[in-house]
Amino acid sequence: MLSPSAVAALILLVGIVLLIAASVPIAIAIGLPSLIAAMAVLGPENAAQAVAQRMFTGTNSFSLLAIPFFVLAGALMNSGGIASRLIDAAKVLVGRMPANLAMTNVVANGMFGSVSGAAVASASAVGTVMSPRMRQEGYDRAYSAAVNVASAPAGMLLPPSNTFIVYSLVSSTSIAALFMAGVGPGVLWLLAVLLIAVWLARKENYKRQTEHPTIAQALYVIWRAVPSLFMIFIVIGGILLGWFTPTESAAIAVIYCLVLGFLYRTLRIKDLPGILLNATRTTCIVMLLVAASSALSWVMAFAGIPDLIASGLLSVSESKVIILFIIMIILLLIGTFMDPTPAILIFVPIFLPIVTELGVDPVHFGAMVVMNLSLGVITPPIGNVLFVGAQVAGLRIEPVIRRLWPYLGGLILALFAVVFIPQLSIWLPTTLGLMTPLGG
Secondary structure: OOOHHHHHHHHHHHHHHHHHHOOOOHHHHHHHHHHHHHHHHHOHHHHHHHHHHHHHHHHOOOHHHHHHHHHHHHHHHHHOOHHHHHHHHHHHHHOOOOOHHHHHHHHHHHHHHHHHOOHHHHHHHHHHHHHHHHHHOOOOHHHHHHHHHHHHHHHHOOOOOHHHHHHHHHHOOOHHHHHHHOHHHHHHHHHHHHHHHHHHHHHOOOOOOOOOOOHHHHHHHHHHHHHHHHHHHHHHHHHHOOOOOHHHHHHHHHHHHHHHHHHHOOOOHHHHHHHHHHHHHHHHHHHHHHHHHHHHHHHHHHHOHHHHHHHHHHHHOOOHHHHHHHHHHHHHHHHOOOOHHHHHHHHHHHHHHHHHHOOOOHHHHHHHHHHHHHHHOOOOOOOHHHHHHHHHOOOOHHHHHHHHHHHHHHHHHHHHHHHHOOHHHHHHHHHOOOOOOOOO
16 A cells, blocks of 8 residues: 555656646646645645745745746837847847847847846847848858747847746845856856857858948947946846845846936836736736745655655665756756756756755856756757747747757757856856855
């Protein structure tokens, strides 16, 4: 006869897999099996109260307040004329290089992602502007869409990043250290996409533009983008200097985006209700995921499931390299059908104790996990950035997927470089005194 823990594990595994396969919303697919599994462990009379308490506790965090503010800031950027100014600046910076429009798309996604922290918003804003321009210059639409899709998730790594905030919540790790740990992997992500985009452009004989702005015009375009980019220094600099917390910096980002939108005259008072509604919807989805995943994590811990998984992994090998490789493969597979937020909330509490026992720094592990799961948002069948990128290009996803494979291959190589070369993520936060040196 199965023990209550084994019954709970079976309920969770079968229930979550079946509900996700049936296209049930992720929060329900996580929350309902968690409640039923809690009943198997605690009994029906105590399970509902315990799960409700855990769901409330999971969302009752001051740090989580940063997420709705950053979501709102991203929505204001999308409507406030910031994207077009950043794209123009990116075009000036790479205008004389080969495949310059493709490179503009990549650089613009890096710049927009670094001020919004949202891959979907970046793919939508940059793709909407760049797709027509690239089509006019003779670029294949599927090529343009693939470049946009592949480069958009860099914003999930470059600070400020909502994904790192969620990781900080479950790992009790410094948000400032995590933000800085994302810079190296984020830059590596953009470089990988740039190199592949240029290689493919040369292979298909895409020409660079012959028209170039004068020095005065270029300086003017860059100057117009400076106020938008300055938000990065306000938000990140304020956190690093201790002027305000990440939550307070998110609120300042909202005010700054509002001011910019009104100064640029691209944001109107009558636009605000719709922007607030969209931001509220996104926030509700994230918070419901956090609540449901908190209940799941508690049920799993109560049933001893993480210990079973840890002992199973360590029975395969005690080598840090092999264990990290296995964990990264598992997360790559999970990312293809699960969004980063629930994946972090579910699996980080399982894997983090294992890797820390092997001597892996939690900040380094955070960079690995976020970069790994960022690949999932551009990978079929669930990748939401893939669908958004195809939609703004006016294409079905099949031709975009065919063009995306070289980028996925290059980004997976970049991921394992981050996994096995810790300094790519650890060097900057260590240098800034946000964490102790490796081995210290």
